Every structure is written in structure tokens, then in C-alpha cells.
Amino acid sequence: MIRFENVSKRFGTHQVLDDVSLTVPKGRILFIIGTSGAGKSVLVKHLVGLIRPDSGRIFLDDLEVTQLSEKALYPVRKRCAMVFQHSTLFDSMTLAENVALPLLKHRKLDPETADAEALRRLAQVHMEASARRYPADIGDGLRKRVAIARALTLEPEYVIFDEPTTGLDPVAAANVDQLIRSLSADFGVTSIVVSHDLRSIFKVADRVAMLYQGKVLLDGPPSAFRSTTDPVVRQFIEGRPEGPMRFPRARGS
Amino acid sequence: MTGAFTALGAMVLGVLELLGGLAILAARIGRAVLAFQLDRRETVRAFYNVGVKSWAIVALTAMFTGAIMVIQAGQFVSKAQATSFVGWAAGFAVLAEIGPVLIGLMFSGRVGANNTAELGTMVVTEQVDALRALAIDPLVYLVVPRFLAMVCMLFLLTALGDVFALLGGGITSHILIDVPFRVFIAQVVEARLLDEYLLGLAKGSVFGASIAVVSCYYGLGVSGGAVGVGRAVNNAVVVAAIGIFFTDLMVGLAWSQLWGS
Numbered sequence: 001m002i003r004f005e006n007v008s009k010r011f012g013t014h015q016v017l018d019d020v021s022l023t024v025p026k027g028r029i030l031f032i033i034g035t036s037g038a039g040k041s042v043l044v045k046h047l048v049g050l051i052r053p054d055s056g057r058i059f060l061d062d063l064e065v066t067q068l069s070e071k072a073l074y075p076v077r078k079r080c081a082m083v084f085q086h087s088t089l090f091d092s093m094t095l096a097e098n099v100a101l102p103l104l105k106h107r108k109l110d111p112e113t114a115d116a117e118a119l120r121r122l123a124q125v126h127m128e129a130s131a132r133r134y135p136a137d138i139g140d141g142l143r144k145r146v147a148i149a150r151a152l153t154l155e156p157e158y159v160i161f162d163e164p165t166t167g168l169d170p171v172a173a174a175n176v177d178q179l180i181r182s183l184s185a186d187f188g189v190t191s192i193v194v195s196h197d198l199r200s201i202f203k204v205a206d207r208v209a210m211l212y213q214g215k216v217l218l219d220g221p222p223s224a225f226r227s228t229t230d231p232v233v234r235q236f237i238e239g240r241p242e243g244p245m246r247f248p249r250a251r252g253s
Numbered sequence: 254m255t256g257a258f259t260a261l262g263a264m265v266l267g268v269l270e271l272l273g274g275l276a277i278l279a280a281r282i283g284r285a286v287l288a289f290q291l292d293r294r295e296t297v298r299a300f301y302n303v304g305v306k307s308w309a310i311v312a313l314t315a316m317f318t319g320a321i322m323v324i325q326a327g328q329f330v331s332k333a334q335a336t337s338f339v340g341w342a343a344g345f346a347v348l349a350e351i352g353p354v355l356i357g358l359m360f361s362g363r364v365g366a367n368n369t370a371e372l373g374t375m376v377v378t379e380q381v382d383a384l385r386a387l388a389i390d391p392l393v394y395l396v397v398p399r400f401l402a403m404v405c406m407l408f409l410l411t412a413l414g415d416v417f418a419l420l421g422g423g424i425t426s427h428i429l430i431d432v433p434f435r436v437f438i439a440q441v442v443e444a445r446l447l448d449e450y451l452l453g454l455a456k457g458s459v460f461g462a463s464i465a466v467v468s469c470y471y472g473l474g475v476s477g478g479a480v481g482v483g484r485a486v487n488n489a490v491v492v493a494a495i496g497i498f499f500t501d502l503m504v505g506l507a508w509s510q511l512w513g514s
Contacts, residue, residue, distance in 0.1 A: 045382075048385075048386055049385075050382050050385060050386060070385075071390075073388075074388040074390075075388070077385070077386055077387065077388040078388045081386070081387075082383075082386045084379055084382070084383060084386075086378065086379060088378060088379045088380050088382070088383035089380075089383075090375075090380055090383075091374075091375075091380070092298075101387065101389070102387050102388075102389075104294075105292075105387070105388075105389055106388065150387075
């Protein structure tokens with residue numbers, strides 16, 4: 001289980017997160033939505049200690065991650081993988097080397113075995129044919145697929161997906177949706193997905209939370225999200241430029 | 254007047270912050286090196302990138318340095334009819350001082366600047382955060398291999414550069430001041446410049462450590478996208494050059510205290 005308790009974070013004078021509390025039960029999928037700059041990425045980076053909260057606590061099962069040192073966070077990060085918004089593949093390595101890196105570092109596999117496992121992982125996201133190419137040689141959407149393969153190599157119990165389908169074609173996006181669903185259904189993986197993709201939300205999410213002006217505006221199942229009468233949420237769902245929604249300042253997307 | 258004091262205070266704080274940051278990073282690197290915490294594959298890659306790709310430019314720089322020393326010294330030794338000293342003069346200056354310093358500056362411009370730009374780009378594209386998220390310590394994975402590569406390779410490149418500098422000096426003396434190449438080399442050998450040669454190598458290693466710490470410090474501290482990377486590279490080159498001259502002075506003083514007659 002993942003639990004955020006009264007988490008607040010400020011960058012300079014900008015209050016990005018304001019007393020945010022959320023819970024994700026084990027094996028479930030929470031979608032976090034909100035306008036760009038609403039603090040979604042900032043919130044999920046707190047879970048693996050890449051950002052520290054100003055106040056509040058975050059739990060992974062019964063372990064409070066907010067109290068852990070950088071070194072003590074490493075075991076947590078092996079259990080909780082993160083797929084970044086911009087893929088963040090290592091430029092100096094081939095795609096296969098990117099995927100094999102966690103295996104070499106943490107499973108202590110020999111390079112040949114790690115490479116074979118990396119190819120198997122790349123095949124799961126239909127990228128095995130490009131295994132020997134470099135990240136700069138492929139497009140954003142393909143890089144995102146490789147980033148997903150890399151995040152899953154250590155078979156984590158928790159996965160954070162930061163906009164996993166942004167930039168993907170509809171078929172590739174459907175594959176990623178299917179992968180997230182299957183991780184939960186077949187392996188009991190708990191996922192948090194930051195997304196703007198309404199199609200994915202209604203297809204994959206067990207629960208949806210909307211962040212607005214640093215607070216949780218709505219937290220419930222997709223059906224509650226679909227049927228809400230809240231004018232801000234309705235404007236977001238319907239994608240209308242006019243409405244009560246106020247747009248945040250640039251810092252902290 | 255208040256503005257001047259404010260600016261002075263800000264400058265002093267900035268310098269102290271820089272020195273503190275460099276000291277902390279150096280201490281963390283030292284601890285990791287002593288504990289043998291490093292990634293073997295990255296270390297091999299760093300040695301290749303730092304050393305193998307730099308030797309040609311270092312050799313060229315050193316050859317010109319040796320030639321220039323002979324041209325400068327040649328005017329005086331020819332007038333004073335003291336051509337038998339040209340090998341000693343050029344060898345002394347090149348091995349102990351000019352060679353290591355110029356090779357260090359060239360190395361800083363090529364390897365140090367490249368290191369800052371590479372680490373800085375990794376920071377702004379979140380690749381360093383991605384390493385942390387994969388439970389891989391960026392210090393152990395990125396910084397320690399680069400540090401070891403720069404220290405060892407600048408030592409070796411200085412040794413190699415000295416040879417090319419003497420070669421350049423010998424060729425120039427043969428062409429310009431009628432001191433045959435063989436005579437020039439014999440003068441260097443007879444001058445017994447082993448101490449100066451070892452001092453130059455010691456300086457090479459210290460310069461390598463200083464360039465590594467400075468370039469990694471600025472690379473990992475980048476913020477502000479491409480503009481921030483450019484600013485960091487600029488600062489790293491300037492501070493590394495100051496570091497080279499400062500450590501040159503310190504190593505020279507320490508050497509004369511320990512082994513000076």
C-alpha cells in the first residue's frame with residue numbers, strides 16, 4: 001500500500017502541493033490527473049525520495065520513506081520503479097544496455113545473461129529490433145517504451161508511470177495500458193499513473209485523483225469522476241478552454 | 254557604498270560556497286575511492302574517453318611547447334655563445350613547469366569541459382535522477398570513474414607529453430640554432446633532470462584531481478537547461494585554470510620543502 005499523509009511542498013513562493021493525502025491499496029492502479037503544472041510529477045517523485053516534502057509523511061506499506069537517508073532509499077527504489085515523463089534513457093548506452101543496467105548492478109548477472117534478459121524485456125514492448133541502437137536514434141514514443149522496459153527489469157512491487165502514453169500512437173498507447181493492467185492483475189503490482197489520457201483513465205484506472213491548485217479536488221473511482229458535477233473537473237474532462245479553472249504558474253509540473 | 258559592501262559580501266559568500274562544495278565533493282570521492290566503490294565498466298569507458306582520445310592533442314601541444322622554449326632560449330644562448338646550455342634550459346623549463354601546466358590547461362579545455370557538459374546535460378535531462386531512481390549512486394557510477402581516469406591519465410599524458418616536448422625542442426634546435434638533435438638530447442640527459450621530470454609528473458596527477466573535482470562539481474550543479482550547461486562549462490574551465498596555477502604553486506613549494514637542496 002502507498003499512503004501520502006498531508007504532504008506539502010513549496011518551491012520559492014509557489015505552493016505546489018498543499019496538504020495532499022492519498023492512499024493506493026496494494027495491487028491497485030491510481031491515476032493522478034490535473035492540468036500541467038498542478039504538481040502531479042512533484043507528488044510522485046516524493047515517493048522514491050527524489051524530492052523531499054516540506055511537511056507530511058509518505059508510507060510504502062509500513063515504511064515511512066520521508067525519514068530515510070539517500071542510501072537507505074536505495075532498497076526502496078529497487079521495490080518501487082519509476083518511468084519518467086521524458087524517458088531519461090542514458091545517451092551513452094544502447095537500448096539493450098539501458099535495460100540491462102539494473103540487472104548488472106543489482107542482480108549481479110554476467111553481461112551475456114543480462115543482455116539476453118534485456119532483449120526479452122525489450123520484446124515485451126516490441127522494441128527488440130532496435131536493441132543495438134542508441135536513444136538519440138529513435139523517437140520519443142519509442143524511447144518511452146524502452147524506459148518502461150527498463151523500469152520493469154527488477155520486477156518491482158510498485159511502479160510510478162509519469163505520462164506513459166504521451167507521445168505514443170494509439171496502438172502503442174493501448175499496449176502500454178494493457179501492460180499496466182496486466183501488471184496489476186497478474187503480478188499484484190501497485191501503480192500510480194500520472195496522465196492526461198482520459199481514454200486510458202476510463203480503461204485502466206481503479207481510482208482517479210485530480211490535483212488542482214496543490215490540493216486533491218477529487219478522489220474516487222472512474223465512475224465518480226465521469227459523473228461528477230464539479231465544474232472544474234467537468235471543464236477538465238470536456239477539455240473546454242472557458243470555465244472556472246485557473247491555470248497554475250510554470251514551476252513544478 | 255552599501256552596494257559595494259553588499260557586492261563584496263556576496264562575492265565572499267560565493268567563493269566560500271564554491272570552496273566548501275569542492276571540499277565536500279573531494280571528500281566524498283576520496284571516501285568512495287578508498288572503499289573501492291566504483292563501476293568497473295564505466296571506469297574502463299572513462300579511461301578510454303579521457304586518455305586514448307586525448308593523447309594526440311597533448312602530443313601536439315607538447316611538441317609546440319618544446320619548440321617555443323628552444324626559440325625563446327635560442328636567442329640568448331646564440332648571442333652568449335652558450336649553445337651547450339640550450340638542452341638543459343629547455344629541458345628544465347619543459348619538464349618541471351611549462352609542460353605539465355600547458356598540458357593541464359589543454360586537458361582541462363578538452364576533457365574537463367566535456368565532462369562538465371556531459372554531467373550537466375545528464376542533470377537537466379533527469380538522467381542523474383533516473384540513476385538514483387534505479388538505486389544507483391551517481392557518485393560511484395559517474396564521478397569516481399571519471400576522477401580516477403583524469404588522475405591516472407593526466408599523469409601518463411604528462412609523461413608522454415614530456416617526450417614529445419623534448420622531441421619538438423630537439424628538432425627546433427637542430428633547424429634554428431644549429432645544435433644537432435643528438436647533441437640537444439645528450440645535453441638534456443647530462444643535465445640529470447630526473448627530479449624535474451618527477452615533479453612534473455606529480456603536478457600532472459594533482460592537476461588531474463583538481464580538474465576532475467571542479468568539472469564534476471559544476472556538472473552536477475547545473476540548473477536552467479542549455480543556458481545553465483553553457484554557464485557551468487564556462488565556470489568550470491575558469492576555476493580549473495585557477496586551480497591548475499594554484500596547485501602548481503603549492504606542489505612546487507611542497508616539493509622544494511621536501512626534496513629541495
